[in-house]
Amino acid sequence: MSYELIALLMFSTMMLMLLTGQRVFGAIGFVASLSALLLWGNGGFEMPFNATFQLLNWYPLLTLPLFIFMGYMMSDTGIADDLYRMFHVWFGPVRGGLAIGTIGLMVVISAMNGLSVAGMAIGATIALPEMLRRGYDKIMVTGVIQAGSSLGILIPPSVVLVLYGMIARQPVDKLWIAGVFPGLLLAALFIIYIVVRCWLQPHLGPTLPIEERRQISWRERIVLLRAGILPLFIFLSMTGLFLLGVTSLVESSAVGALASIIAALVKRRLSWKVMEDTLRKTLSISCMFMWIILAALCFGAVFDGLGAVKAISGLFIERWELTPWEVLIMMQLSYIVMGMFLDDTAMLVIVAPLYIPLVGQLGFDLVWYGVLYTITCQIAYITPPFGYNLFLMRDMAPPEVSLADIYRSVAPFVVIMVIGLLLVTIYPEIALWLPEHLKTSGRP
Numbered sequence: 001m002s003y004e005l006i007a008l009l010m011f012s013t014m015m016l017m018l019l020t021g022q023r024v025f026g027a028i029g030f031v032a033s034l035s036a037l038l039l040w041g042n043g044g045f046e047m048p049f050n051a052t053f054q055l056l057n058w059y060p061l062l063t064l065p066l067f068i069f070m071g072y073m074m075s076d077t078g079i080a081d082d083l084y085r086m087f088h089v090w091f092g093p094v095r096g097g098l099a100i101g102t103i104g105l106m107v108v109i110s111a112m113n114g115l116s117v118a119g120m121a122i123g124a125t126i127a128l129p130e131m132l133r134r135g136y137d138k139i140m141v142t143g144v145i146q147a148g149s150s151l152g153i154l155i156p157p158s159v160v161l162v163l164y165g166m167i168a169r170q171p172v173d174k175l176w177i178a179g180v181f182p183g184l185l186l187a188a189l190f191i192i193y194i195v196v197r198c199w200l201q202p203h204l205g206p207t208l209p210i211e212e213r214r215q216i217s218w219r220e221r222i223v224l225l226r227a228g229i230l231p232l233f234i235f236l237s238m239t240g241l242f243l244l245g246v247t248s249l250v251e252s253s254a255v256g257a258l259a260s261i262i263a264a265l266v267k268r269r270l271s272w273k274v275m276e277d278t279l280r281k282t283l284s285i286s287c288m289f290m291w292i293i294l295a296a297l298c299f300g301a302v303f304d305g306l307g308a309v310k311a312i313s314g315l316f317i318e319r320w321e322l323t324p325w326e327v328l329i330m331m332q333l334s335y336i337v338m339g340m341f342l343d344d345t346a347m348l349v350i351v352a353p354l355y356i357p358l359v360g361q362l363g364f365d366l367v368w369y370g371v372l373y374t375i376t377c378q379i380a381y382i383t384p385p386f387g388y389n390l391f392l393m394r395d396m397a398p399p400e401v402s403l404a405d406i407y408r409s410v411a412p413f414v415v416i417m418v419i420g421l422l423l424v425t426i427y428p429e430i431a432l433w434l435p436e437h438l439k440t441s442g443r444p
Contacts, residue, residue, distance in 0.1 A: 010035050010302070025288075029295035032302050039302070050301070052294060059250060061166070065286040066253035067157045070234070071109070072278045073260040075122060077269040079230055083108060084126050086224045089216055096198030096205030098134060099144045102127045103190050106148030110155040110183070111235050116381060119149030120389060124396035137204040138401050140197065143382075143409030146389045147190055147417070150378040155183035156239070157253065159289065160348070160377060164370045167297075167352045173242070173249050175370050177438060178431040182371050185430060186378075186420045193416055230263040324362040328372075331355050332421070335376040336383060348373070371424060371431040379417045382410040 010031055017027035036044030087101030094100065102123060109119045123145035131141045153160040156176035165172040198205035238256035241247040247255060264270035322330070334351065359369045381389045384407045393406050424430050 006035070006039070014299075025291035025295040028292075028299050032295065032299035035302050036298070061162075061290070062250045063157065063172070063253040064159060064162060064289055065282050066250075066257045067159065068285050069278060069282040070238075070253075070256045070260040072281045073257075073264060073274075074109070074231070074234070076274050076278050077264040077267060079263060079267060079269075081126055082267075083231055084122075084130075088130065089221055089224050092208035095202055095207055096194045097207065098127070098131050098136065099141055099194045099198075099205055100191050102131070102141070102144055103148045103187055103194070106145075106151055107155065107184070107187050108231050108235075109149075110152040111157075111239075116149045116152040116389065119152045120145065120393065121396065123149055124393060128397065128401075132398065132400070134208070135203075135206050139405050139409045140194075140204050141409075142393060142397065142401055142406055143411075143413050144190070144194065146382045146393055146406075146410055147378075147413035148187075150381045150389060150417075151183055151187060153377060153381075154179045154186070154371070154374045156180060157256075158374065160374055161370060163289070163292075163348055164352070164373060167348065168356045168366050168370060170366050170370060174367050174435045177435045178367050178371050179374065180434055181430050182375060182420065182424050185423065186375070186417065189416045189420055190413065193412060197412075230266065234259040234263060324364070327358070327362060328364065328369075328425075331359075332372065332376050335373065336380055338380070365428065365432065367435065368424075368428045368431050372421065375417065375421045375424060379414055379421065382417075383414060384410070 014027055014031045017031065033044075038044075084101070084105050087104050088098060091097035091101035091104075105127065106119045106123065109122055128141060128145055132138055152158070156179055158176060158179055161175040161179060162172050164170070165175050194205065234256060237259045238252050241255060242249065242252035261270065264274070331351075338351070356366065356369075360366055384390060390403075390406055390410070393401075394403055397406070
C-alpha cells in the first residue's frame with residue numbers, strides 16, 4: 001500500500017469516527033496512535049510520548065488556562081451585565097443602537113476571553129431578551145449575536161490563534177497583534193450594516209421610547225460609564241504592559257487573571273462559590289484543549305512521516321498546475337466546507353499538518369495565513385447546516401426564535417465576513433502592519 005493511500009485511509013477513518021459523535025481528541029489520537037503502531041511497530045508508540053513532552057515543554061501554553069479563567073471571572077461576577085447596561089443607555093436613542101451596543105460588548109468580551117462561547121452566552125442571555133423586549137427584529141438581532149460572538153476567536157487574546165501558533169510554530173504574540181485590525185475591521189463592517197439596515201427599515205431596530213430616555217438623567221448616564229472602567233483596567237493592565245515590553249506573553253496572561261480577581265473584589269462580587277465555579281470551568285476547558293493539542297501533535301507527526309505534505313504539494317502544483325493563489329483559495333474553501341460539520345479546533349488539527357507547510361513553501365506569510373484561517377473559522381462558525389454558533393444559539397435562544405430564524409439570520413453576516421476575508425487577503429498589511437510596526441519600534 002502506498003503512503004498516499006495510507007494517508008487517505010487515516011484521514012477517512014478519522015472523519016468517520018468524528019461523524020459518529022466520538023470526542024475530537026479521542027478520534028484523532030486513536031487514529032494517529034494506531035497508525036503509528038501499524039506502520040512502525042513498537043517504536044511507533046514513541047510518537048504520542050514525544051508529543052506529550054513537546055506539549056508540556058511549550059511555555060506559552062500557560063496562557064491558555066489564565067485567559068480562560070479571566071473570561072469566566074468577568075462573566076460569573078456580572079461585570080459583563082454592567083457593561084451591557086452602559087451600552088444600552090448610551091446607544092439606545094440611536095436606530096439599531098442596542099444592536100450596535102451588542103457588537104461593542106462582544107468586542108470587549110473578546111478582548112478579555114479569547115473564545116466565542118463566552119460572547120455567545122452573554123449575548124444570548126443578556127442582550128437577546130432585552131432587544132426582543134424592545135421590539136427589535138428577532139432575525140436581525142440573532143445574527144448580530146452570532147456574528148459578534150465569533151470575534152472572540154480573532155481579537156486577542158484568541159485561544160484559536162494560540163493553537164495555530166503551536167501547530168504552525170509561529171510566535172503567539174505576533175499572531176495576536178496581527179488579529180487586532182482585522183477583528184476591528186469586521187466589527188466596523190457589522191456596525192455599518194446595522195446602521196444602514198436600520199436606517200432603511202427603522203422598524204427592525206427602534207430607538208428607546210422618549211419617555212424612558214427622559215427618566216435617565218445625564219448624571220445617571222455619566223455614572224453608568226464607570227461600568228467600562230473595570231474592563232478597560234483589565235485590558236490595559238494585560239495588553240498595555242505586554243505591548244510596552246514590561247511583561248512577557250505568559251506574564252501578561254497572569255496579570256489579566258489577577259486583574260479580573262481585583263475587579264471582582266472591587267465590585268464586592270467575589271465569593272468562594274464564584275471562585276469554585278470559575279476554576280471548575282477553567283479546568284474543564286483547558287484540559288479539553290490540551291488533549292486536542294496532544295492528539296494534533298501526534299497526528300501531525302504521523303502525517304509528516306508518511307510524506308503527506310509532499311504528496312499534497314505534488315497534487316496541487318505538479319499534477320493540477322495550480323498557481324499559489326489558486327491553491328490558497330482551495331484551502332480556504334475546504335475550511336468553509338469542513339466548518340459546516342466540524343468546529344475550528346477539529347479543522348485545525350485535521351488539515352493544518354498538510355496545509356501550513358505548503359503555505360510556507362508557496363511563499364506566503366504564516367502569520368498572515370493564521371489570520372485568514374481564523375476569519376474562515378468565523379465564517380464556518382455561522383454557516384449552516386452544522387455551524388458551531390448556530391446550535392449554541394438554538395440552545396440559548398427563547399422559544400420564539402426557531403432554527404429556521406437562526407439559519408436566516410446569518411446570511412448577511414456571512415457575506416460581510418467574506419468581504420472582510422477578501423480585504424485581508426488582497427491587503428495583507430491590514431494584518432501585518434501592526435506586528436511589523438511594533439517590531440521596528442523595538443517592542444516584542
